[in-house]
Amino acid sequence: MPHPVIVRPIRRSDLAAWTPLWDGYNAFYGRSGPTALPEEITRTTWERFFDEGEPVHALVAESGGALLGLAHYLFHRNTTAIGLNCYLQDLFTAEAARGRGVGKALIEAVYAQARQAGSPRVYWHTHHTNATAMRLYDQVAEHSGFVVYRKLF
Known part of the structure; x- marks a missing residue:
């Protein structure tokens, strides 16, 4: 029987295990x-996770x-709300763990x-x-219909 999936805040001791996930995420988006x-x-990025003054946070599924x-x-x-908005910038599940609810658990933890x-x-x-990801996203959120434009410098 597989072990349960637990989502928790990242720890400094996770660096060696986080790095392949980070690399896999970046490779998926062509940054390799x-x-x-x-x-x-x-x-x-790694250091920002542990800096109380930074608005960037990390969770891991274990x-x-x-x-x-x-x-x-x-x-x-x-500009359209008083409270802070939450932007889920990076979400990645190791290929061997896909289909086990890891992505959904991570999204739900960010919601919390x-x-x-x-x-x-x-x-x-x-x-x-x-x-593949959009099939999950359609289950846990609504598509806003917005199109993203950007200019890189």
Whole structure:
């Protein structure tokens, strides 16, 4: 019988197990090899999780002592609400753990953190080709209909 999936805040001792998940997430979005994130970004992101002054947070899903997934989220102000909004920036489940409810558990845990912080909403983006994830997202949230534009510098 498989061990239950537990979602918890990340710990400093998770670095070695978190790194392959982070790398897998970035590879999924084409940020590997020559287009990989600079190591400085990974180090800075990691440190932000443990800085009380930062609005960036991390949860991990664990089962039987192994990390199966991650969720990174942040709180920010918004011009249309008094409370802080919660942006689920990164969500990733290890390939071997997919289909076990890990992604849903991580999203639900972010929802709980947002409610605890008094946030009126949680939102996120995904690429339109990410059909597998969108099947889950359609079960746990509503598609806002918004299209994202960006300009990189």
